[in-house]
Amino acid sequence: MAYASVNGVELYYDEFGSGDQVVICASGGDFKHPDPDVWPYYMASYGYHLYTVTLRGHWKSTHITEDYGKEWYNIWADDIYEFGKLVGANRFVYMGLSHGSGVGWHLADRHPEVLKSFIAIVCGPHYLCGDLNEKQTSFARERTIQAADDPELKLQLIKEQEPDWSRIPPERLEEEKRRWQEHYEGWMEMSPEEMRLRPRIAFAWIDTEEELMEKLKTIKVPMLMLGACQDKIINPKAMLRSACAVPNAKTILWQSADHGFAMGRDALAEDARDEILLFLKQQERREAEGKV
16 A cells, blocks of 8 residues: 655555566545455456556545546546556556546557556446436436535435345355445545546547547557446447447457446456456467567
């Protein structure tokens, strides 16, 4: 647990494992309870040197009251670029989930030379035909912003996320209830300034699906995209569009998965882990053969 000074802010990060195969993973409040058996922490168990970085504006990193408008993801990407240099990772794998993958899109666009590959989970970018409000914000994020000043709505939003305990196998029930309590407490402790952040979307200056397709065609970093057909935050149509646009990307969609499927302990999360590890081994082999 440490802080990195980059671009005028302090980024809180943890480090797991060691070695030359560096994976950097960035997010907002997803790294409060490290668990070696779940995403992304299991990467250290498979020989990777993992850094989990909390983005500016969130949790223990510098909080932000300024609205960066359409520049949020550019700024976050530049922060991670500088973080990589600070920890001596001249080239690294970037792995992101949800808004963390938004950072990866902008890293791949602005600093492709530092990326060995980009593992993008429920990564969108958001579908531009009806999935955003007039402020170019997802409806889920807009409710979070509203809840910053509405305690009743804040409580309602977290209750809506509570699992259906009847569907949890008895042998996993106690562990899942513990994880849920951690998630609940983390949400309720979130500061109003964190909840008010309005980061827009990846490539926020692009207005149409056609233009976004053309932009995604310029992303040449090797990519693995993992998507969920029951995702209520990232429309599966967005995942399919990106799969069709990014050159040489590998894309996998799970029909029964939702937005957080890769972060659990069930068979879906294990599938996601196995696909990530397979992809990385394939990329390492190709690099050793000079094919990347």
